[in-house]
Amino acid sequence: MTDIAIRCEGIAKQYRIGERERYRALRDVITDMVTAPFRRVRSASQDSSHGNGNNKETRFWALKDVSFEIKRGEVAGIIGRNGVGKSTLLKILSRITEPTRGSADIWGRVGSLLEVGTGFHPELTGRDNIFLNGAILGMRKTEIARKFDEIVAFAEVEKFIDTPVKRYSSGMYMRLAFAVAAHLELEILLVDEVLAVGDASFQKKCLNKMQSLSEHGRTVLLVSHNMSSVTRLCERTILLDDGSVACDGRSQEVVSVYLQSGVGASAQRQWDNIEKAPGNDVVRLRAVRVRTETGEVTDTIDIRRPIGIEMEFDVLKPGCFLVPNLHFVNEEGVYLFAASDHDPKWHRRPRPSGRFVSTAWIPGNFLSEGTLTVGAAVSTMDPVVVHFFERDAIAFHVVDSLDGDSARGDYAGPFPGVVRPLLKWTTEYGLGIAAGPLAGVEDGNR
Amino acid sequence: MTFTEATPSRAIPAPSVGQSALPHTRIEPSKGWISLGLRELWQYRELLFFLAWRDIKVRYKQTALGAAWAVIQPLFTMLVFTLFFGRLAKVPSDGIPYPLFSYTALLPWQLFAYALTESSNSVVANERLITKVYFPRLVVPLASIVAGLVDFVIAFALVIAMMIWYGVRPTWAVLTLPFFVILTMATAFGVGLWLSALNAQYRDVRYTLTFIVQLWLFASPVAYSSTLVPVRWRPFYGLNPMAGVIEGFRWALLGKSQAPGTMLWVSVVVVALVLVGGLYYYRRMEKTFADVV
Numbered sequence A: 001m002t003d004i005a006i007r008c009e010g011i012a013k014q015y016r017i018g019e020r021e022r023y024r025a026l027r028d029v030i031t032d033m034v035t036a037p038f039r040r041v042r043s044a045s046q047d048s049s050h051g052n053g054n055n056k057e058t059r060f061w062a063l064k065d066v067s068f069e070i071k072r073g074e075v076a077g078i079i080g081r082n083g084v085g086k087s088t089l090l091k092i093l094s095r096i097t098e099p100t101r102g103s104a105d106i107w108g109r110v111g112s113l114l115e116v117g118t119g120f121h122p123e124l125t126g127r128d129n130i131f132l133n134g135a136i137l138g139m140r141k142t143e144i145a146r147k148f149d150e151i152v153a154f155a156e157v158e159k160f161i162d163t164p165v166k167r168y169s170s171g172m173y174m175r176l177a178f179a180v181a182a183h184l185e186l187e188i189l190l191v192d193e194v195l196a197v198g199d200a201s202f203q204k205k206c207l208n209k210m211q212s213l214s215e216h217g218r219t220v221l222l223v224s225h226n227m228s229s230v231t232r233l234c235e236r237t238i239l240l241d242d243g244s245v246a247c248d249g250r251s252q253e254v255v256s257v258y259l260q261s262g263v264g265a266s267a268q269r270q271w272d273n274i275e276k277a278p279g280n281d282v283v284r285l286r287a288v289r290v291r292t293e294t295g296e297v298t299d300t301i302d303i304r305r306p307i308g309i310e311m312e313f314d315v316l317k318p319g320c321f322l323v324p325n326l327h328f329v330n331e332e333g334v335y336l337f338a339a340s341d342h343d344p345k346w347h348r349r350p351r352p353s354g355r356f357v358s359t360a361w362i363p364g365n366f367l368s369e370g371t372l373t374v375g376a377a378v379s380t381m382d383p384v385v386v387h388f389f390e391r392d393a394i395a396f397h398v399v400d401s402l403d404g405d406s407a408r409g410d411y412a413g414p415f416p417g418v419v420r421p422l423l424k425w426t427t428e429y430g431l432g433i434a435a436g437p438l439a440g441v442e443d444g445n446r
Numbered sequence B: 001m002t003f004t005e006a007t008p009s010r011a012i013p014a015p016s017v018g019q020s021a022l023p024h025t026r027i028e029p030s031k032g033w034i035s036l037g038l039r040e041l042w043q044y045r046e047l048l049f050f051l052a053w054r055d056i057k058v059r060y061k062q063t064a065l066g067a068a069w070a071v072i073q074p075l076f077t078m079l080v081f082t083l084f085f086g087r088l089a090k091v092p093s094d095g096i097p098y099p100l101f102s103y104t105a106l107l108p109w110q111l112f113a114y115a116l117t118e119s120s121n122s123v124v125a126n127e128r129l130i131t132k133v134y135f136p137r138l139v140v141p142l143a144s145i146v147a148g149l150v151d152f153v154i155a156f157a158l159v160i161a162m163m164i165w166y167g168v169r170p171t172w173a174v175l176t177l178p179f180f181v182i183l184t185m186a187t188a189f190g191v192g193l194w195l196s197a198l199n200a201q202y203r204d205v206r207y208t209l210t211f212i213v214q215l216w217l218f219a220s221p222v223a224y225s226s227t228l229v230p231v232r233w234r235p236f237y238g239l240n241p242m243a244g245v246i247e248g249f250r251w252a253l254l255g256k257s258q259a260p261g262t263m264l265w266v267s268v269v270v271v272a273l274v275l276v277g278g279l280y281y282y283r284r285m286e287k288t289f290a291d292v293v
Helices: A026-047 A053-058 A086-093 A126-136 A141-155 A170-182 A200-215 A227-233 A251-262 A431-445 B038-043 B045-059 B066-088 B098-125 B127-132 B139-165 B172-201 B204-219 B231-237 B241-254 B262-292
Strands: A004-016 A059-071 A075-079 A101-107 A110-113 A188-192 A219-223 A236-241 A244-250 A268-270 A283-291 A300-302 A307-315 A323-330 A335-340 A354-362 A370-380 A385-399 B002-004 B024-027
Touching: A004 A086, A004 A219, A059 A086, A059 A101, A059 A219, A059 A244, A075 A086, A075 A227, A075 A251, A086 A101, A086 A110, A086 A188, A086 A219, A126 A141, A126 A170, A126 B045, A141 A170, A170 A200, A200 A219, A200 A227, A219 A227, A227 A251, A236 A251, A244 A251, A268 A385, A283 A370, A283 A385, A307 A323, A307 A370, A307 A385, A323 A354, B038 B045, B045 B139, B066 B098, B066 B139, B098 B127, B098 B139, B098 B172, B098 B204, B098 B241, B127 B262, B139 B172, B139 B241, B172 B204, B172 B241, B172 B262, B204 B241, B231 B262, B241 B262
Parallel strands: A075 A219, A075 A236, A110 A188, A188 A219, A300 A385
Antiparallel strands: A004 A059, A004 A101, A101 B024, A236 A244, A268 A283, A283 A307, A307 A354, A323 A335, A323 A370, A370 A385
16 A cells, blocks of 8 residues: 555546637637527427437547556556547646546655756746746755756756857757756656657666666656657556556556457458458458568567568469459558559469468568558559459558667657658768869879 | 655555655545645645746747846836826826826836736746646746846836936835735736636637726726725725735835825735635636646
8 A cells, every 4th residue: 555656446537529729719609608598599409319419519538537646656558549548648737727527646746847948948047947947846956956957967058058048049948858857856747748848868878867767756747659768667557548547557568458459350361261351253352461571470570570470362264364462552641652562473464262471572672660550452453453442451650769770760750751761861972172182183283 | 636655555564665655646536625725835835936926937038138138128108197197188197206106106006906916817928837737726827926026126226216316205105015025916916817817718708808907907006096986986906906005004114194094904805805806716717737838
């Protein structure tokens, strides 16, 4: 009992739709009051058929029933799809907003870091902002004064400490903001996605700082979209889905559960019953898989390694010209590219009946990081017939372990682009200056 | 929401260091009447100080005249009042030189108008803080009231100069001055609590505010004396709390006009009601701030 830092019991939070998006003007309230009687008449007629329809339209549960316990000194991650209520949960635990139902008990002083640089004022200097931000985060003035030099050194802004922060680069701003928060001497830290900022070396610094916090017995609850930082930092992870805890356990396991369920497809899909498999009386799809170059089926591929997309299909009617093809879409829904089978063995040749396994190899250092869904199809050209097209057949994740030898180099921040080739770069040096005297020497030799 | 020190954990011998000293927070939906949480507000007094300090520091940043604005505003209002009300309309000023008469009223008035405007906008202006960090929400309007005091102190220097110039000697009544300053702030705070909580929901407040302040100025004895109001109506005039405050302020500082009697007490009661009501209303509404602001 005594070693528990946070205990949540059946936490639920209801929002009115649109409540977060916009404020109400008095005009709206007046409009509401004027139209209310009519609405009541309308909803009364509806109510006779099904419950209180009006309520269902305008309210939704961001969290339905969340219960868990976090022990003292534990570093736990919270993951889940966008809009699943992760941030709402942190807001409830940091007492920014109230739960609609349920309760939570917290033992220890809580610092919440829902945003980097909360309360920073652009007109104030770095020095002023450290004190202001520290006070906002719950530090005492004497405590801030004691840690002042440490904070400034951590943020690497010594020279600019008396400059208004509006003149800081965004990197400096972030560093200073994180530095203040990282030096909070509180027992419990609630952190929301703040590690996704700054350059690689600073991110590393933040991660180290977080790690040392946990070694000093701090309890940390971290909400993140970055699976690699969750697995690196947290021994335990809680997966939220549909407003409640879907999975709670060791980070690696929970993350892989999430990755498989999150996109509604996995790295491998098989159709055991041929009757229900996509296709027609010519050809039927039996399986689609993602393989590494060593033949392992996996949903997570290192960005530097080639990716094999394997498609298994049964040809039922012999003598057809069949072209397997694959379609790649990223998580934003951008259609990246399509690829069709060019294997000379079967290109423009009729196929006998039986099982075929075609694999397309995507080279390493080609796709960017993220989740890709693959559509699998078999078609016949001239005339075009699509025998089947399974749009979301499988999905896999391309990850960059940030070792520095991928296309992003040593930069760990957001990296744009739908492809990320590792290009060959050539460099020539010193031509302009060296050309003169060298040419002269050559002339003299002649 | 309640905030209590952990008693159960103190009863159990803690296996490791510090557990018994850890504060316990219980989070649950609040129901019915909530406590004002004044003890917690006291714990956050440093934040109150820092927010007020921020407002003060930032206010005159990138202005050429800086803090001189604190004097310029009441000074020019006084000059205009003196010309039109004092000289042209010959408004009686209880035997006090009209410039001094109106300036002593403008001092608490400016404090009130500033504190009211700032505190009413405070919840919306500090939206980022409110949606990202927990602290007793009362800190926000309170800090903007405190920040208003600095302008008041600066403007006060001029009234001393004017009293020396006109040879007005303060009486013992000057000792009551702090009471009237506090009453001014309490009035602004009380009304500001209602308006800031409303403003979080309905932005109409922001537009109504300048209008309210303007009307209120003419309803208060700034440019004229409350002696213009018939004696039997004066207690009712006190329903405008600024009437009692301003007359009291004049009396405390100049000691010439008569001490405000019934009118002042009516004002004090009105302020107390508005303030206590405002505190409870604000506390009731504050739990929705993060969701609606």
